Each structure stands twice: as C-alpha cells, then as structure tokens.
Amino acid sequence: MSALLGLRVIDFTHAISGPTCTNMLAQLGAEIVKIEPPGRGDGFRHYTEHGGAPLLSIPFAAINAGKQSLALDLKSAAGQRIARDLIATADVVVENFRPGVMARLGLSPDDLRAADPDLIVVSISGFGQDGPMAHYGAYDHIAQAASGIAAMNATADGPLKIGIPIIDSFTGYVAVIALLAALRTRDAGGGGAHLDIAMLDAALKLVNTSVAVHSATGTVPMGTGNRGFRLVATSEFYPTGNGWIALGANEQTQVAALFRVLGHPAMIDDPRFATHSARTAHYADLRAWLIETLAGFDAAMLERDLVAAGVAAVRLRDVGEIAGDPHIRQRGTLEQVEVPGDERPLDVVAGFADAARVGARVPLLGEHGDAVLAALGLDPAAIAALRRDGVVA
Incomplete structure (x- = not known):
C-alpha cells in the first residue's frame, strides 16, 4: 500500500x-x-x-x-x-x-x-x-x-503478565x-x-471497559492469568512485605543498582550473578534469593528507591489507580x-x-x-x- x-x-x-x-x-x-x-x-x-x-x-x-x-x-x-x-x-x-x-x-x-x-x-x-x-x-x-x-x-499465585x-x-x-x-x-x-x-x-486503552466499570460501580474488575522479555530473574514480578513489585533490571548497571538498593552490593561479584549469562544459568537461585529478600521491603518505598537509582521498577497497580x-x-x-x-x-x-x-x-x-x-x-x-x-x- x-x-x-x-x-x-x-x-x-x-x-x-x-x-x-x-x-x-x-x-x-x-x-x-x-x-x-x-x-x-x-x-x-x-x-x-x-x-x-x-x-x-x-x-x-x-x-x-x-x-x-x-x-x-x-x-x-x-x-x-x-x-x-x-x-x-x-x-x-x-x-x-x-x-x-x-x-x-x-x-x-x-x-x-x-x-x-x-x-x-x-x-x-x-x-x-x-x-x-x-x-x-x-x-x-x-x-x-x-x-x-x-x-x-x-x-x-498472584499477578501475571501477558506473555x-x-x-x-x-x-x-x-x-x-x-x-x-x-x-x-x-x-x-x-x-x-x-x-x-x-x-x-x-x-489503559486496552482496559477501557474495565476503567468504565470501575467508574460506574466502584469495584475493581479482576481477570485471570508474569516475567520480563529478557527472561532473567531480575526482570520479573515479586511479592514484597507489602504489595507486589515489577522489576526491570536487564542491563548490568541496573542489576548492580538493584543489589545496592536491596542492601547487598556484593551480589554483583558473586560468580553466579556477575554477568547476564551467569544470571540466566542460575535463574532459580537468584529468583529464590529475590523472593526471600524482597519480602522484607515495602513495595511503594522500594519503587521510589529503585527509580531513583535508575532501575526500571514499579509497584503493581490496579485499574482503580490509573486511567487513560x-x-x-x-x-x-x-x-x-x-x-x-x-x-x-x-x-x-x-x-x-x-x-x-x-x-x-x-x-x-x-x-x-x-x-x-x-x-x-x-x-x-x-x-x-x-x-x-x-x-x-
């Protein structure tokens, strides 16, 4: 055409x-x-x-x-x-x-x-x-x-991203x-x-009807059905001590910043997690560590600190909190x-x-x-x- x-x-x-x-x-x-x-x-x-x-x-x-x-x-x-x-x-x-x-x-x-x-x-x-x-x-x-x-x-089991x-x-x-x-x-x-x-x-346009339902009824429509495109543990959804957080630490600098914010800067020197390929190979170990560590954080405060450190991250929100x-x-x-x-x-x-x-x-x-x-x-x-x-x- x-x-x-x-x-x-x-x-x-x-x-x-x-x-x-x-x-x-x-x-x-x-x-x-x-x-x-x-x-x-x-x-x-x-x-x-x-x-x-x-x-x-x-x-x-x-x-x-x-x-x-x-x-x-x-x-x-x-x-x-x-x-x-x-x-x-x-x-x-x-x-x-x-x-x-x-x-x-x-x-x-x-x-x-x-x-x-x-x-x-x-x-x-x-x-x-x-x-x-x-x-x-x-x-x-x-x-x-x-x-x-x-x-x-x-x-x-919790929130789930479209695949x-x-x-x-x-x-x-x-x-x-x-x-x-x-x-x-x-x-x-x-x-x-x-x-x-x-x-x-x-x-938000894709959830337009749900936004309208929330506006009319005050209820939050929930569906059914989580992990970043690079398929690494540092780019995924996790429960914290108060709500869920989506992490988007894909690049080396972002992963290092994530570990610093979580109070464990030396994690980037661990051979299992020092490079992208190593983190991919040891996905289960890193995911288990993140689940345990993130449980001690507040999602909203963690979002603030990670964003300030240059890490793509966001606390999970429902339709009632956002509109467009x-x-x-x-x-x-x-x-x-x-x-x-x-x-x-x-x-x-x-x-x-x-x-x-x-x-x-x-x-x-x-x-x-x-x-x-x-x-x-x-x-x-x-x-x-x-x-x-x-x-x-």
Missing part, C-alpha cells in the same frame, strides 16, 4: 514500540531513515534468536524491514549537525528516548519545530513527557504492571494513528505537531522479507492485507550510510573523513 508514498521519516527509535510505529509507516509506503549508534546499533539487534548476517536478531528483522540504516554518533557535534540536516529534509521525526534525551542531544522537539513549523515530531515513552511518573523507565511488563493489566490477569510484548506493539500502532491524524491536520494547513505517546496510555485512553488494532497478514546472509525469506506480520510488500529487506547496521549522506550533498572525501573520525560507521 502506498498511502504514505513520498513521506520522509527520520527514525531515532530502538527496541519495539518506536520501531513498530516506523515499521507500519514503511508498510504504508513512507521512506524511513533509521539512525543507530555505531558499533552496537539498535539494542534489539542483539535479542534472542538470530538469523543471517551478524547483528540481525529475528525480532529486530520483524519490525525493521524496508528501512535504511545510518550508524551515526549522536553524542558528537558533527553527528548532531548531520541529524539536524537530515531532519531538515523530512516530514516526520519519530523517537522513543526517555523524556529530555532529545534535548540533551541538541535535538529538542521544540527547537526542531521552531526551525520547521510543518514538522511532526512523535515522542514515544513509557509514561509520557510530563507528570509525576514521566521519569520512570519502562519495558512492556512494567507498563502492564502499572496499568492494572497484570492485576486483572492474576491467578491464585507477549503487547503494550510495546500496541503503543506503536497508537502512535501511527496519532501521526496520521496530525498529517491530515498539517495537509489542511494546520501546521505540524509534537505528539506525546505513552505506553501507559496505550495500555488510545486504542487501535489492525487485521494482520504475512509478508516475506529478505534477511541478509540467509537465503530463506522471513515471514513477518504486515499489519493488514493491503500493507503487504513482498521483497522488503532487513538493513545491515549502517548499510545505507553512504547513500544517505551523499543525498545531503557530502562528497566521498567528506564521508570518508566522517568514518575516520567515528562520526559514522
């Missing part, structure tokens, strides 16, 4: 929610230039099953086919200048950094829109750009915990809807916009995409039948750098100098 043919999008997203948004835009015909950190790229390139060339996880392939990849150091002044030059050629910017990161990179949405009033900037985050929880980190299961979904999915990253994906779809509405407004002469899309708001909106689902079909280094095509969800685009290709990290930079007017010598300086890779 080519409804968005001619639309140019500069994509500063990673993981699932933002790339899902730009994936749908690509399936609707938009040109997507994906900006990734040199060397590592989008962290989702490293997740779970891999296929084809290096740095091509299957989950990454599923939501990034058909995009161009530019490996650009946004922490450098030269990289920021290139980013601004690219944005000057674009209709839309999509980013899913934590609130404030774009400004620290010299790419404040307000400044970008001041330079181009017709520009549409889509900011996707866990809890929104403002409000008391705006600084909270988020993964899919964190949003499920905060929104009441996990409480509604409880069993006799797929449903909120991540749904948030991307909500962002697409908001963007399409903003494009219609812009095309009618209303100018651009800065759209604030939150995973929590999208999750957004919702859309598209009927999906499969399309085949090419994975470099693998002769077999990969089946991925197109979103809906008319969006299928057979033959889309998953980008290697930085694969389109020369072409993207040349289109900005940089000659081969200038591009070579940028590569030599590590600004692009």
